[in-house]
Amino acid sequence: MKQKLAIIKIGGNVIENQEELDKFLTNFSKMSGPRILVHGGGKLATQLATRLGIKSKLMNGRRITDVESLEVITMVYGGLTNKNIVAKLQSKNINAIGLSGADGNSIAAHKRPKKEIDFGFVGDIDTVNSTTINTLLNGNLVPVYCALTHDGSGQLLNTNADTIASEIAIGMSPYFETTLYFCFEKKGVLMDITDENSVVKNINPSTYKKLLDEGVITEGMLPKLENCFHALKNDVDNVCIGDIGMIDPNTTLFTTITK
Amino acid sequence: MKQKLAIIKIGGNVIENQEELDKFLTNFSKMSGPRILVHGGGKLATQLATRLGIKSKLMNGRRITDVESLEVITMVYGGLTNKNIVAKLQSKNINAIGLSGADGNSIAAHKRPKKEIDFGFVGDIDTVNSTTINTLLNGNLVPVYCALTHDGSGQLLNTNADTIASEIAIGMSPYFETTLYFCFEKKGVLMDITDENSVVKNINPSTYKKLLDEGVITEGMLPKLENCFHALKNDVDNVCIGDIGMIDPNTTLFTTITK
Numbered sequence: 136m137k138q139k140l141a142i143i144k145i146g147g148n149v150i151e152n153q154e155e156l157d158k159f160l161t162n163f164s165k166m167s168g169p170r171i172l173v174h175g176g177g178k179l180a181t182q183l184a185t186r187l188g189i190k191s192k193l194m195n196g197r198r199i200t201d202v203e204s205l206e207v208i209t210m211v212y213g214g215l216t217n218k219n220i221v222a223k224l225q226s227k228n229i230n231a232i233g234l235s236g237a238d239g240n241s242i243a244a245h246k247r248p249k250k251e252i253d254f255g256f257v258g259d260i261d262t263v264n265s266t267t268i269n270t271l272l273n274g275n276l277v278p279v280y281c282a283l284t285h286d287g288s289g290q291l292l293n294t295n296a297d298t299i300a301s302e303i304a305i306g307m308s309p310y311f312e313t314t315l316y317f318c319f320e321k322k323g324v325l326m327d328i329t330d331e332n333s334v335v336k337n338i339n340p341s342t343y344k345k346l347l348d349e350g351v352i353t354e355g356m357l358p359k360l361e362n363c364f365h366a367l368k369n370d371v372d373n374v375c376i377g378d379i380g381m382i383d384p385n386t387t388l389f390t391t392i393t394k
Numbered sequence: 395m396k397q398k399l400a401i402i403k404i405g406g407n408v409i410e411n412q413e414e415l416d417k418f419l420t421n422f423s424k425m426s427g428p429r430i431l432v433h434g435g436g437k438l439a440t441q442l443a444t445r446l447g448i449k450s451k452l453m454n455g456r457r458i459t460d461v462e463s464l465e466v467i468t469m470v471y472g473g474l475t476n477k478n479i480v481a482k483l484q485s486k487n488i489n490a491i492g493l494s495g496a497d498g499n500s501i502a503a504h505k506r507p508k509k510e511i512d513f514g515f516v517g518d519i520d521t522v523n524s525t526t527i528n529t530l531l532n533g534n535l536v537p538v539y540c541a542l543t544h545d546g547s548g549q550l551l552n553t554n555a556d557t558i559a560s561e562i563a564i565g566m567s568p569y570f571e572t573t574l575y576f577c578f579e580k581k582g583v584l585m586d587i588t589d590e591n592s593v594v595k596n597i598n599p600s601t602y603k604k605l606l607d608e609g610v611i612t613e614g615m616l617p618k619l620e621n622c623f624h625a626l627k628n629d630v631d632n633v634c635i636g637d638i639g640m641i642d643p644n645t646t647l648f649t650t651i652t653k
Binding site: 183186187206209210211212213214215217218219221222223225226230231232233234235237238239240266267270271273274276283285287288289290291 | 442468469474478480482496498529
């Protein structure tokens with residue numbers, strides 16, 4: 136039987152709030168067995184860019200990562216956020232090791248090709264290096280990945296943290312029984328957006344279609360759920376969506392996504 | 395017989411100059427055997443602080459690391475500089491992994507106690523975690539350390555890169571035949587500061603005393619050489635000072651420090 140591995144992604148709502156982050160990291164430190172944390176950067180990068188007078192460039196409502204934005208992201212995601220999370224986990228006796236996708240050649244990507252929009256230094260993932268990740272896990276280290284990958288030619292690339300989490304889970308599934316957790320601000324996928332407790336307990340491909348037809352799945356949730364089904368199709372064993380309480384074994388209210 | 399391990403420290407003069415950095419990284423990538431890179435941050439941190447309107451605080455001519463300065467250092471050393479060096483080494487087929495002292499609990503330190511001067515978030519090193527470093531080296535990874543340590547209670551600390559390099563070399567000396575290289579802007583310790591080629595080929599404790607008496611060792615070199623002798627006294631096998639050419643096996647002009 137394969138050993139269990141948890142891959143947990145946290146977003147801006149956790150990172151930007153010191154109290155929430157501390158609660159999450161305490162829950163994370165109490166989990167048993169090997170685990171990997173993936174974090175985005177949230178508003179801190181935008182705040183730093185603003186302080187530096189760097190304007191966020193948007194094209195059709197989507198963010199463009201130019202040279203200056205990439206520098207800001209590298210400083211905030213790879214430096215400030217990542218190293219502070221690692222130091223905090225160390226204080227909770229978790230032997231965390233903070234990484235970008237360039238470190239140990241963990242996540243190789245290519246710059247998204249120009250089509251209608253040139254997204255700039257944005258990376259689409261090619262491969263996850265399970266050798267590096269296994270080396271770290273076997274050494275009882277807990278990898279903490281920020282949302283940066285690299286192209287193997289010296290270029291760092293901004294990459295969606297949800298995608299990084301699901302590709303790591305996929306990449307590690309030949310070696311572990313993997314559970315992928317997406318932590319966000321809600322307790323799960325909600326039937327009624329105004330009712331925090333109206334959590335859909337389980338979504339499978341057929342109920343997903345139904346929820347889409349009924350308009351329950353809103354635009355913001357769509358890529359997250361597509362990501363979940365992509366992971367399941369590629370041999371990830373379990374996928375869950377919920378808030379930071381989800382990784383507490385006493386919590387039962389969250390959404391599981393199944394094949 | 396122990397395997398050889400090289401620990402190489404580069405400073406601001408290399409990091410701030412893309413051409414020099416690229417030359418150095420090419421030399422570094424051509425070295426054989428296990429190696430560890432340690433880098434400071436140089437003027438990039440000061441430049442970012444200036445752009446953010448953060449004033450460098452000095453006390454008796456020495457820099458004070460307050461909360462804001464530590465954030466800048468964490469972003470620049472741990473993020474921008476470290477991740478770009480790692481991405482560049484990956485492009486040269488070196489499986490680099492970028493770390494702070496918090497990562498893998500590699501370098502534990504304590505906040506320097508207030509005496510006449512409160513240096514702020516500056517760390518003096520307590521222990522180097524050879525278990526983590528051996529795990530990485532055994533996994534054929536090449537650790538790249540920035541000048542940050544942690545106190546084990548969640549606090550990152552600014553720590554001198556020369557000291558980090560020598561403490562890592564000391565910590566790894568039970569397992570390896572260690573050579574510690576300090577790369578700086580000169581070809582070595584110079585007899586005549588106006589003559590770039592007047593390199594003192596060897597310094598031992600008795601010639602060191604003589605050079606001090608003669609005023610050849612200037613104030614800037616004093617802590618560097620004290621660091622070298624401290625390393626040698628603590629079982630580091632070889633210590634060298636020179637420019638980035640030093641790690642090229644064809645270069646013979648640099649200073650070796652011996653017991």
